[in-house]
Amino acid sequence: MTVPKPSFILIENLKLYVIKEAVYMKTISKEEYRNKVYGCWLGKNIGGTLGAPFEACREVHDVEYYTHNFSEGVLPNDDLDLQLSWLCAAERFGNSVNAKILAEYWVSTIVPNWAEYGVGKNNLRFGLEPPVSGGFCNAFKDSNGSWIRSELWACLMPGHPELAVRYALQDAMIDHADEGIYAEVFTTALESAAFAVTDYEELIQIGLSYIPADCGIAKAVRLAIECYHDHLTWKEARIRLLTQIPGSFGGQLRLPNPDNLPQGPWGYDAPSNIGLTVLAWYYGEGDFSKSICIAAGCGEDGDCTTATLGSVMGIILGASGIPEKWLKPIGDEIKTCSLNLQSSMLKVPKTVTELTNRTSCLMPSFMTGYFDLYSSGAEIVLNTDKELYDHPIRDWTIKPPFFTDEYPENFQTFIGENAIMKLQVSVTEGIRIHEGETRQLKLHAENISGFVGDPLWLKLKWFLPEGWSIDTGTNTALFLNQYHCGSGNASAVAQITAGPADGAITTVLLEVTAAGRPGRIYIPIQFVCEA
Known part of the structure; x- marks a missing residue:
């Protein structure tokens, strides 16, 4: 829904309304919002289950449907698990949740000690707080463990990437730095904007506006788009991307490498895998099934790329727009593999429906000023157009501040x-x-x-x-x-x-x-x- 509104200047607690030009705001109903949140979490489960068998593969595959044993139902995935801990933290602390609070949940509720998860946890236990914990002695600071847990912030702040990215930054710095942080900010921004915009090309540009133009994530994204416009096939684009921006994930198990792809620096995986996610989105051309199958077929960190693409397309389409064939084999269940279920800090949702309901109930506390719980329509106000991109929120300043100014100078x-x-x-x-x-x-x-x-x-x-x-x-x-x-x-x-x-x-x-x-x-x- 789009309705006219007056533009206004906010001076302390006084709202001075000045009609200058026709300014429009976009809103969505609670029902439409919930449908998109449900689509997000279903897409996450679908993509994680589809992509998991191709994780750490350096071969390309032609994927058309699930390849796992259907009797297993949905497969557990840390991509979703980690966000269930964040959900519990946000339910307890509301919009005051920050890196220090999340760090306590990380140490208490997250089981794995591999790669960046373990290094971040070890630094925290040593007494180093975020953002130092995310980068110090961490060869995996540029890896994939942060951007795979971005959906919660997007769903809590729909259509407001300028809000959501601030929580993504707090989240990522626990166990990542540099490209690992930029990756989560990028995915959070475009996922939040997907509640207001459906065009994937514009969403990717919105995401890029929140990260440095010269970072590895931005370079990989631009290269994936360049491949598409150069009319390469998706398989040719994959080779070019992984050759020019090599990662290490697909080579760690020493599996077949028929295209002789180079091995990137150990742990430098976020740029190439974000690039593959964008590649699959472009070559899928808006088709849910085609897009997630290409993502899975590209291998590398296949569960992460496919789950993230499934979630953002789930936001765009809503649960009602996801093809039924993807839902039947996995149902509504949530399975976990990375959480300390004995921790009193956790109350883990058992189904995607429960996760959707709890996310939706929590959203108003993060959207103060954009959602009136007690109004008759109770619609959510979304940003539109230029407001979705990184932009200064203060005028009359010597140097208007952008979100990109908030990145720490170093970790x-x-x-x-x-x-x-x-x-x-x-x-x-x-x-x-x-x-x-x-x-x-x-x-x-x-x-x-x-x-x-x-x-x-x-x-x-x-x-x-x-x-x-x-x-x-x-x-x-x-x-x-x-x-x-x-x-x-x-x-x-x-x-x-x-x-x-x-x-x-x-x-x-x-x-x-x-x-x-x-x-x-x-x-x-x-x-x-x-x-």
């Missing part, structure tokens, strides 16, 4: 925030350190007190271990302007020199206060003192 970044300010401290040369060595600390502050908020004088106080020093001194100040007619940001640089280690992890503590404000932020900056 060795420590973050703190309260109601009025957000700070990041990046260790540009890494957190490994020995006595006598120096590291540069880059501090970035953002004023989040409101568009027409208060300029702030920040007082920085460093608490150093005995024998450590910092070139700025332990007490300094930093001016942080508001966004309105300002930048809303401030930066500073300091050099810290290590003294004796006081443990395997040595912590430098930064206390930040704003003059005249009661709140304090404490940011522990952790250095690993290796032998």
Whole structure:
């Protein structure tokens, strides 16, 4: 449904409505929304079951239907499992859920210790928080474990990728960095936008707007599209993609490699597999069955590519638009393989219907201002057109901020925030350190007190271990302007020199206060003192 609305300027708590031009908003009913959420989760189960037999294959296959034993029903898949833990976290903490909360659920409820899952968990248990946990000593930081768990955020914030991607970023940094993060942001953005847009070419461009143009994910996506427009067959496109952007997933089991595809760097798998997902979507040309069969036939991380494509096409088509032949062999059941079912933190849904109902009930708490639970129509307001792309939400600023400005400078970044300010401290040369060595600390502050908020004088106080020093001194100040007619940001640089280690992890503590404000932020900056 599309209805006219007045454009308006929001000044603090005052809405000043000014009719300037015909502005339109798109809405969907609760029933249509639920149909799309149900389609998403059914598509996830369908794709995971179809693609699982081709996981880690480097051969191409002509797939037409399920190849597993139908008596098994739906196959369990970590792609869905992980999101059931996130669902429980979101039900408990609502829209306050963040990386630190999800990290606790990760350690308590996720069983596998393989690849990035295990490295992330090991870092968390060592005492390293996100985003450091996702990248430190993690050869799999660019792999596939994050973008396969993006659907929940899209379903909780339908038609609002600008909201959903912020949770995707918090999610991915637990056990990924760099391409692993960009991959989840990309899939989350296009999946959320799929509640408002059905054209796959536009959805892919929306997803690209939220990630750096020069990252590996973006390059793989553009290459897949280029292959299609060069009129290659999908099998030829697969070879070109996996040759120019090689991954490691399809080569890990030493299975046949008849096309002599190169082996990429170990763990560098998100770019090639996102590329294969887009390739299958383009060559499937909007047909659900054709698209997911191509995705499965491409192999590599076949369950991930096929499940993600099945879910986004399930959003577009809704459950009612998914061909019945894909539903009969697997039914409505959810099977798990990666969850600690004994954990009191989990209440795992047993069916896709239950998962859909719980997702739908949770959505209003993430969509404040876009869904009125008590109105007679109770329709959900979706973004449209340019609003679906990454765009600055503040005008009258020196440098309007985009979502892409929010990526940490590197994964060795420590973050703190309260109601009025957000700070990041990046260790540009890494957190490994020995006595006598120096590291540069880059501090970035953002004023989040409101568009027409208060300029702030920040007082920085460093608490150093005995024998450590910092070139700025332990007490300094930093001016942080508001966004309105300002930048809303401030930066500073300091050099810290290590003294004796006081443990395997040595912590430098930064206390930040704003003059005249009661709140304090404490940011522990952790250095690993290796032998």
